[in-house]
Amino acid sequence: MRLKVVILFGLIISIVACNSSDDSNEYVATPQPLEIPELFSQFLSEPVIPASNPQTEEGVALGRKLFFDPVLSGNGTQACADCHRPQNAFSDPLQFSVGIDGIEGFRNSMPLQNLAWNFQEKFNWNGSATTLEKQIFEPVTNPIEMNNTWPNVVASLQNHNEYPTLFNDAFGSSTIDSVLVTKAIAQFVRTLTSADSRFDRHLLGETILTPQELNGFNVFMDEDRGDCFHCHGNSFNPLWTDNTFHNNGLDESFTDLGLGSVTGDPRDNGKFKAPSLRNLAFTAPYMHDGRFETLEEVINHYSEGLVFSETIDPLMKAVAQGGVQLSEEDKADLKAFLLSLSDPEFINNPDFQDPNE
Numbered sequence: 001m002r003l004k005v006v007i008l009f010g011l012i013i014s015i016v017a018c019n020s021s022d023d024s025n026e027y028v029a030t031p032q033p034l035e036i037p038e039l040f041s042q043f044l045s046e047p048v049i050p051a052s053n054p055q056t057e058e059g060v061a062l063g064r065k066l067f068f069d070p071v072l073s074g075n076g077t078q079a080c081a082d083c084h085r086p087q088n089a090f091s092d093p094l095q096f097s098v099g100i101d102g103i104e105g106f107r108n109s110m111p112l113q114n115l116a117w118n119f120q121e122k123f124n125w126n127g128s129a130t131t132l133e134k135q136i137f138e139p140v141t142n143p144i145e146m147n148n149t150w151p152n153v154v155a156s157l158q159n160h161n162e163y164p165t166l167f168n169d170a171f172g173s174s175t176i177d178s179v180l181v182t183k184a185i186a187q188f189v190r191t192l193t194s195a196d197s198r199f200d201r202h203l204l205g206e207t208i209l210t211p212q213e214l215n216g217f218n219v220f221m222d223e224d225r226g227d228c229f230h231c232h233g234n235s236f237n238p239l240w241t242d243n244t245f246h247n248n249g250l251d252e253s254f255t256d257l258g259l260g261s262v263t264g265d266p267r268d269n270g271k272f273k274a275p276s277l278r279n280l281a282f283t284a285p286y287m288h289d290g291r292f293e294t295l296e297e298v299i300n301h302y303s304e305g306l307v308f309s310e311t312i313d314p315l316m317k318a319v320a321q322g323g324v325q326l327s328e329e330d331k332a333d334l335k336a337f338l339l340s341l342s343d344p345e346f347i348n349n350p351d352f353q354d355p356n357e
Helices: 002-024 038-043 057-067 132-141 150-158 163-171 178-190 198-203 211-221 295-304 328-339 344-348
Strands: none
Touching (some): 057 163, 057 178, 132 150, 150 178, 295 328
């Protein structure tokens, strides 16, 4: 009887040891929490990081490599970075980005910055993606953009001399699939944080704005002059966007329905996501369709170019007068303020550049 007890006890110890060993061998990549800028920590909630895709050193490095690698495209000629260029705050200087077959799209490429703080969790000009990971799926198979298939992408990566090892380092598996590809790229994109503009430094007491920039900020905040802050925030919102959707009086009728194309609600027709005002010095042209080449044109639109339509945002209060009717001095000052939101450190950050260069 005693022998049976000893054997049974030994068996239990063996099982526990095996389970403990299995747990200890479960792969965990090196955590790399996002660096949260001081202003963000003061005014914003914690960034949105999915529990299913935590930030890791290996995942970010893999995502960065994939972001700049044309291997994702159908003919191996175009990377994410071709339409989201670091020197343009990860946007495109062309009005419409051009895909691998030389076909133009129909919207301007949105900049990629501070997306970990997109608390609305709607991405793209029309809100068609509800997570950053889902947003990354679409351009790969879009016939106008990368014009590839995910099985072809996976095969190319699986047969690559580096990628299986890099995926194993990041996710503990050398078997590649589309979900892991988008997770890695999303991890890299979430690191693209911009928070070192002249205005940021002004708020931190590290620099002083010029009188022109300060008056421009006052124009921006004044409901009787610029009245810009309702859609784009203020010094208490360092994102400089409300991340929601507005019809800002561009057109009387719509060839692009914007949010309405996603919701199917005609009340959403002509509504597009309010872009961040950060890095405007680098992100021309402007608006969802890149119709304005300069900031002067943008300011003139809100000053005297508003057009009424059935879904125009109630915030466009001056539409009956064509706009807010700014003086030339206020226009110049507003432009000066807007440019103070640009962050040269962001576009030159070595961690955000092509790792192969």
